[in-house]
Amino acid sequence: MTDTDTNSWRGVQSELLRRINEKEWPAGSLVPNEVDLAEEFGCARTTVNRAMRELADAGLLVRRRKAGTRVATHPASRVVLDIPIIRLEVEQRNAEWRQSLIEKTACVPPVRITSRLGLDPDAQMLHVRSLHFADNHPFLHEDRWMNIAALPGVERVDFSAVSSNEWLIENAPYTTGDIAFSAMNADAALADLLEAPLGAAIFVVDRITWDKDIPITSVRLSYAPGYRMNTKI
Amino acid sequence: MTDTDTNSWRGVQSELLRRINEKEWPAGSLVPNEVDLAEEFGCARTTVNRAMRELADAGLLVRRRKAGTRVATHPASRVVLDIPIIRLEVEQRNAEWRQSLIEKTACVPPVRITSRLGLDPDAQMLHVRSLHFADNHPFLHEDRWMNIAALPGVERVDFSAVSSNEWLIENAPYTTGDIAFSAMNADAALADLLEAPLGAAIFVVDRITWDKDIPITSVRLSYAPGYRMNTKI
DNA sequence: AAGTGGTCTAGACCACGAC
DNA sequence: TCGTGGTCTAGACCACTTA
Structure with missing residues (x-):
């Protein structure tokens, strides 16, 4: 349940983030597919999917069916503004x-x-x-x-x-x-x-x-x- | 798979949105729990969970374990800015x-x-x-x-x-x-x-x-x- | 044609926190 | 204590898109 357990989605996500940040997976490169990652991390594909989907939402990964998932080349930083009453x-x-x-x-x-x-x-x-x-x-x-x-x-x-x-x-x-x-x-x-x-x-x-x-x-x-x-x- | 099928998470989400917008569920009110909604919509609880989680992320719902889910009273509109290179x-x-x-x-x-x-x-x-x-x-x-x-x-x-x-x-x-x-x-x-x-x-x-x-x-x-x-x- | 991600299911266990 | 949401699983089918 911590950030380093690779069988929780947060754990998987932080491991993926590390690989991206430390250029283990360089910008633009193809990353392994969900099934392989799930096997590597010893978790269900659903768990890997959630981790990767959120990274894609954040703009760090680019995902396309059949083509696979790549590390985004120009990760535009995403800012969230709350506009209250x-x-x-x-x-x-x-x-x-x-x-x-x-x-x-x-x-x-x-x-x-x-x-x-x-x-x-x-x-x-x-x-x-x-x-x-x-x-x-x-x-x-x-x-x-x-x-x-x-x-x-x-x-x-x-x-x-x-x-x-x-x-x-x-x-x-x-x-x-x-x-x-x-x-x-x-x-x-x-x-x-x-x-x-x-x-x-x-x-x-x-x-x-x-x-x-x-x-x-x-x-x-x-x-x-x-x-x-x-x-x- | 369309926005009106209540067995897809997008369909469930748009139905929930409708109830919030049309005040069928007034601001501040308690909404049914995931199990009941899943039964009503004829889908799995996971599907309802995804729909509600995203609405909570967007600030329209407030969720707390045991206390249940309520419609947010002051939905601060959330703006996402992409700051590119x-x-x-x-x-x-x-x-x-x-x-x-x-x-x-x-x-x-x-x-x-x-x-x-x-x-x-x-x-x-x-x-x-x-x-x-x-x-x-x-x-x-x-x-x-x-x-x-x-x-x-x-x-x-x-x-x-x-x-x-x-x-x-x-x-x-x-x-x-x-x-x-x-x-x-x-x-x-x-x-x-x-x-x-x-x-x-x-x-x-x-x-x-x-x-x-x-x-x-x-x-x-x-x-x-x-x-x-x-x-x- | 075939590989990849997108999504749904039914079930399970657990953490939190209101009571 | 115990109801609620949070999460994980194993499996399945499908949509999309490239090869």
Whole structure:
């Protein structure tokens, strides 16, 4: 049951990892098949399969039926980011969260929004903008467009009581989405809201979500200067 | 073998997903155990286990022995980022990659580097800075410190021929690391290198890697303005 | 045609941890 | 204590893809 027992999947995995790291199996080389490895390690093929499957998921091995398994030549490191509810992110920093609703209007969005969502350019969407605070300091600006047709009752929600961020997570499951991270200089409006100098470097998250091809929402989060998004490999 | 056959693990998983999304199983509620679900779906417990394990890995379910499995209350969406070799990232954009080595010196790093790595503040490290280009336009600035003691022969490597980014991936396996993403305004030196206006918003990736408690490298990647890091959920 | 990984089964034992 | 998930087994059939 430890990492060095080669009859547990973790043990097999760490032995495989060792061979890859120490170049016993060089990058690009063909490694033995599951049946042979199972025999070598004295375990069932299922056990070897689990160990290898996870290494393939992590990008360290490349597996193809009939062709066999090879050590990946350019193991792109894979980073997992957890993106929590904004309120929880603030509270995890031991700060008090509050938000202030800036705008909530039903209107026709700019074409850059409808075109990316694949919606009729004349369709009305709900535009909600709000400012999130951490201990009364501006934390981020949330600029969101919501698909009214896909979110029944959304027009009657009081987004000054519940953030649209949180309401959507609880009420609108999504199946797929795109996320982009970038940096931009604060324009006058954003600088004013975030109490930052004009032109300050702002960390920006753009996110679009769909529920089985139905567009749900498009949002831009603009963080106050100094924000860092951290994670471990 | 399709997503709707409840005797394949994908089929079971999509049915479980449906029940979670449609609140048939509300957030926080206890869901049936593996044996009961296997009976309901007419499949082996192993199959149910695989489906549920992956949902737990994705953060949608919380599993505990004896206590059973519950629907997660705050499903933080989990984003996976692939961070490739810089050369490949440029080439994937159908651009020609090249780099120019700016500096390669062995010297004592600033305290902010040694302290974060947990190294002796007087230890020499190898400082390598280089500029990566895409089609002869500056793409990013790589500012790296390498632990000489942990990387035998690193002082003799010609980093004008191989980028330190690529050399490390091929020669220095790591076990853990920290990554941080942020935005900063370009100072005069960086603006000059990246051919950007002074103060331009720069997307920054800071990364530190260890190999079993031995610090390997600390690097800051500063991308030219306009860079976006994209991924799917 | 044949080798390889992908998956399912039925059963088993065990570790954890709530009670 | 004992229910639950975690894991392993031995065997089987199948899907994919290369030779």
